[in-house]
Amino acid sequence: MAIISVINGPNLNMLGTREPGIYGSQTLKDIENSLLQLAHQHGHDLLFYQSNAEHDLVNNVQQSRQNEVAVILLNPAAFTHTSVALRDALLACDTPFIELHLSNVHARESFRQHSYFSDIAKGVICGFGPKSYELALLAALPLIEKTPRD
Ligand code: DQA
Secondary structure (H helix, E strand, O other), X not given: OOEEEEEEOOOHHHOOOOOHHHHOOOOHHHHHHHHHHHHHHOOOEEEEEXXXXXXXXXXXXXXXXXXXXXXXXXXXXXXXXXXXXXXXXXXXXXXXXXXXXXXXXXXXXXXXXOOOOOOOOOEEEEOOOOHHHHHHHHHHHHHHHHOOOO
């Protein structure tokens, strides 16, 4: 059993009503519930965290080691395109992570096409709506086997 941390950035607490044409109609709670079922099927547990505040996300990432998190699934939301602080926190905690997005950021405005995370992530998943979270979890499984914590 490993612990996987699922971290969501700003405005993702608004899923369900936020621009449903882009982000779909599922709430963050809906997404978390299906993800938890999938994680349990594979014998793992999830820690969920969402914040609109950059410093709280940094603090949460910094706690990954003491929480014995094996892998992080991260949707940095708008901080994808702006946050050196969150990038540095991920480098400092050295826990492998997968970057994910509901929308296909490469098919959107040009400012969404640069990420401060993609080059240091194990991989990037985007464009599959809520399924992006499930795909990220499935992609995390072999990483867990390769990075056991003692
Ligand atoms: C997002 C894409 C970002 O560009 C945007 O700022 C978000 C959500 C996504 O999941 O598609 O808030 O990360």
